[in-house]
Amino acid sequence: MTLSLPLARVLVIEDEPDLQDALVTYLNMEGLDAHGLSSLADAQVWMGANDFDVLLLDLGLPDGDGLSWLRKRNDLRDKGVIITTARSDALSRVTGIRAGADVYLVKPVLPEEIVSLVHNLMRRLRGQAPSAWVLDETGWRLLAPDGRALKLTHSEHVLLQRLAKSSGQAVSREELVISLGHQPEHYDFRRLEILIRRLRNKAKEAWGTALPLETAHRQGYAFIANIRVGLS
Secondary structure, eight states, rough: OOOOOOOOOOEEEEOOOOHHHHHHHHHHHOOEEEEEESSSSHHHHHHOOOOSSEEESSSSEEEHHHHHHHHHHHHHHEEEEEEEEEOHHHHHHHHHHHOOOSSEEEOOOOOHHHHHHHHHHHHHTTSSSSSSSEEETTTEEEEEETSHHHHHHHHHHHHHHHHTTTTSOOOOOHHHHTTTTGGGGGOHHHHHHHHHHHHHHHHHHHHHSSSSSSTTTTEEEEEEEHHHEOOO
């Protein structure tokens, strides 16, 4: 006899009533066990009496900032966390990942995408998939959390090596140029921009999803997901 896995329990903290209702209804229709709340205070009370697997968190809430709240919640380390917000700037994305989010989504977000992400997180939480990106040092490949591989050029591999050392943090353009073996004062930074744009496009074409490599305005670039360097 095959035992079925329990339903993934999703807590949705969203203060827009129509959006919250639509998300909870859709998630439940897709076979998840979703519950919606409108404030951090309500979440505090509910979490004291209930458990869940994945948190879907809006940041602009009526009684506080969701990002500041998440940063203080060490008890969520074993949960999947998906941020949904209107804040689209790179710094907010980086801050969200550093605060503990697994995924950072900018509204509007398709509910179908959320369902897929919940399932991906549940596979990770249940030990069915790796939780991090892997930069394969021997094969010059980048492995996505679901195991799909992307072949890298030498420059792309060196670039990702440097970004992986500071996962979730912005690395200056100058530091990246030095890691590529050039002197910043004699380097045309458009070459770096082209390198990163080509890497993003290659990942998009191969996987159909965006690489978590963000531009940090006036700072540099950041790989905003967990990534480790090692053998595949």
